[in-house]
Amino acid sequence: ARAARSGQFVVVIDAGHGGKDPGAIGPTGIYEKDVVLQISKKLSNLINKQRGMRAIMTRSSDKFIDLRERIHKASDQNANLFISVHANANRNRGVKGSSVYILSQSGASSEAARFIAARENAHFGKLGNSHFRNKNRMIRSVLLDLSKSSTLDRSYSLAKNVLGRMGKVNVLQRSGVESANFVVLKSLYIPSMLVEIAHISHPAEEKKLSQQDYQTKMAKAIFQGVKDYYVQHTPKAPRYTGKTTRYIVKAGDTLSEVSERYNIPMSRLKKVNNLNSAEIRVGQKLKIPIL
Numbered sequence: 001a002r003a004a005r006s007g008q009f010v011v012v013i014d015a016g017h018g019g020k021d022p023g024a025i026g027p028t029g030i031y032e033k034d035v036v037l038q039i040s041k042k043l044s045n046l047i048n049k050q051r052g053m054r055a056i057m058t059r060s061s062d063k064f065i066d067l068r069e070r071i072h073k074a075s076d077q078n079a080n081l082f083i084s085v086h087a088n089a090n091r092n093r094g095v096k097g098s099s100v101y102i103l104s105q106s107g108a109s110s111e112a113a114r115f116i117a118a119r120e121n122a123h124f125g126k127l128g129n130s131h132f133r134n135k136n137r138m139i140r141s142v143l144l145d146l147s148k149s150s151t152l153d154r155s156y157s158l159a160k161n162v163l164g165r166m167g168k169v170n171v172l173q174r175s176g177v178e179s180a181n182f183v184v185l186k187s188l189y190i191p192s193m194l195v196e197i198a199h200i201s202h203p204a205e206e207k208k209l210s211q212q213d214y215q216t217k218m219a220k221a222i223f224q225g226v227k228d229y230y231v232q233h234t235p236k237a238p239r240y241t242g243k244t245t246r247y248i249v250k251a252g253d254t255l256s257e258v259s260e261r262y263n264i265p266m267s268r269l270k271k272v273n274n275l276n277s278a279e280i281r282v283g284q285k286l287k288i289p290i291l
């Protein structure tokens with residue numbers, strides 16, 4: 001995989017639909033485009049708080065973004081991961097659960113996956129085709145061929161981690177990662193997945209999707225899955241420079257949070273700061289080792 005120019009791990013978060021395209025609409029009239037944007041913003045905040053990671057959103061307002069723009073965000077920023085965030089819908093309002101999809105080039109993993117891909121692709125059809133006709137077509141297909149199998153392996157690993165974390169928040173529609181021919185994932189040669197948070201067509205899940213605490217739980221689940229993936233695929237052991245930066249403890253901080261945020265083990269933080277326990281107090285100045 002290519003390293004981001006900045007040396008950071010860049011995650012593109014693609015809130016599905018937007019503007020004239022509402023996506024699916026729930027029984028009480030809640031729009032998919034709105035809840036997926038809210039969850040995407042929460043996910044983006046979590047990623048941006050994590051040292052060494054940076055989030056880029058394909059849209060941060062209720063705006064229609066065409067496929068080309070969504071893909072260019074990922075290519076231009078030399079991103080490491082691409083996550084498209086959606087809510088599922090089914091004509092049968094009893095169908096519920098979360099799922100995670102990766103691109104399949106050889107057909108959908110199930111009839112349901114094929115149906116969902118068709119729905120999510122509906123607004124991309126025309127744009128998708130023109131995208132593939134453009135002059136970058138050859139370059140893109142070469143890149144896809146070169147990296148296809150390892151990218152799909154990594155996409156699967158990413159999706160599996162995220163699915164596992166989401167399964168702790170909501171029932172899963174199926175136990176495994178699904179695959180289908182999603183246009184938005186098609187031109188990407190970085191690990192990518194499409195997340196269906198829950199079914200907006202299911203009355204109880206529609207309600208949950210619009211709730212702040214549920215949105216936060218889901219954003220955290222995806223974030224944890226991304227972190228799991230990041231740890232698994234970033235084999236470099238940390239090398240400390242011997243220098244430190246300063247962090248002033250704020251209300252509500254715990255040492256384990258500071259440890260997570262800066263990716264510094266608790267034991268290391270304690271040692272550098274001569275702490276005997278994990279207790280910290282507001283206003284305390286902590287030394288944070290620089291990697």
Ligand SMILES: [Zn+2]
Nearest residue numbers: 016023086087
């Ligand atoms: Zn969607």
